[in-house]
Amino acid sequence: MNTVWTISAVMLIAAIAITMFRLLAGPGTLDRLVALDTFVAVTMCSIGTWAAYSLDTTVTYSLTALALISFVGSVSVARFRVRDTDRADGEPQ
Template sequence: MTVVAIIAAVLLVAAAVITSYRVLAGPSTLDRVVGIDSLMAISAAGLAVWAAYSNDTTVIPAIVALSIVGFLGSSAVTRFRVRDDR
């Protein structure tokens, strides 16, 4: 299980670095919003890997809260962005 957790952690860190580049270099606001939403999903996945590795279920509410905040944030930005385009 330790090897799987280490591989998952390395892949999540690599995904976070690549996504951070997209957030910093994104030419438009929507690129940055998608990047931040992806970082939220990567963070939730990292918490899930930690919960599986440590057999600690107390982080499950944090995963749910992070997912809800990420969804609501990207939905709100998209809604206001569509309204501004009209």
């Protein structure tokens, strides 16, 4: 059973690393927003995996808090974001 926990931990670490690359290298704000949402989802998966591994259900309350904060944050950014300008004249694409 330890093999399963090790494999899941390695996969979650790889997902975090790939997501952090996209978060730092994303050319636009929406790319970074999607990466941030993915980062929170992988974090929630990590917390759920830890809860299953340690048989400790007290950490599951943080899953609810992360889900609510992530949803509200994503909706707020998507609603009030300003268009990115990629052209030299300042016009949006």
